[in-house]
Amino acid sequence: MSVEEGTSAKQGHSEETSPRGDLFDPTCPTRGLLDRVGSKWTVMTVLLLAEASDLRFSELRRAMAGVSQKMLSQTLRQLARDGLVSRRVDADITPPAVHYALTPLGRSLVPALTALRSWAEEHMREVDDHSARAGSR
Amino acid sequence: MSVEEGTSAKQGHSEETSPRGDLFDPTCPTRGLLDRVGSKWTVMTVLLLAEASDLRFSELRRAMAGVSQKMLSQTLRQLARDGLVSRRVDADITPPAVHYALTPLGRSLVPALTALRSWAEEHMREVDDHSARAGSR
Numbered sequence: 001m002s003v004e005e006g007t008s009a010k011q012g013h014s015e016e017t018s019p020r021g022d023l024f025d026p027t028c029p030t031r032g033l034l035d036r037v038g039s040k041w042t043v044m045t046v047l048l049l050a051e052a053s054d055l056r057f058s059e060l061r062r063a064m065a066g067v068s069q070k071m072l073s074q075t076l077r078q079l080a081r082d083g084l085v086s087r088r089v090d091a092d093i094t095p096p097a098v099h100y101a102l103t104p105l106g107r108s109l110v111p112a113l114t115a116l117r118s119w120a121e122e123h124m125r126e127v128d129d130h131s132a133r134a135g136s137r
Numbered sequence: 138m139s140v141e142e143g144t145s146a147k148q149g150h151s152e153e154t155s156p157r158g159d160l161f162d163p164t165c166p167t168r169g170l171l172d173r174v175g176s177k178w179t180v181m182t183v184l185l186l187a188e189a190s191d192l193r194f195s196e197l198r199r200a201m202a203g204v205s206q207k208m209l210s211q212t213l214r215q216l217a218r219d220g221l222v223s224r225r226v227d228a229d230i231t232p233p234a235v236h237y238a239l240t241p242l243g244r245s246l247v248p249a250l251t252a253l254r255s256w257a258e259e260h261m262r263e264v265d266d267h268s269a270r271a272g273s274r
Contacts, residue, residue: 024201
């Protein structure tokens, strides 16, 4: 059976009764989505793509020191699956180059992730000092 | 050896050279902090405490349908360790009641988590539909 684009066989969350998610509803996919978009590799990937028109895998990996090839692949695959990142293959060169870019949906996430990153960078020191004291008690 | 509050024996990130964290520095604790504060249980706990002066464990658990006792305990312990949540024991009643509240540092995180929650709830449907189509291809 084929499913046409724009239709979905999934039940629940119909446009009429539940146009919006609810983080506090345990049956709502919002929780899983929040966990995915709030993870450090997702945040880094989205913020890097927000600053460029598109980036290749190797460029992303270089900018995200410490990420493994596998973890970056998984992160990009999940972002593409969620519709936040698009993938464009340039077959004119050998080997073909794959370019990643934010979709409009991905762009809509940038302000929230920028706020989260800013908070973490601004308060890292205070949290780290608190955590060190807690550990020494 | 006792360590006074406000002093820290930890090296690195000195006030002079690195007052601010850097998400893209693999040696900086910002990444770990981001992963902790962006997880669904942390987001839910902080946002519930933001709406009340304080809450007891049982009240938090009831409001966070689906959380296990162990997961909520771990979440609260980590939030306390990071200095985002304070714990007050009311020993006047039996058994003693433990109340949790946001610290000023925890309150500073509320706007960023509110933005992240709003994005997830507003776009859950769109992401879910995209994900369903990606899965059926």
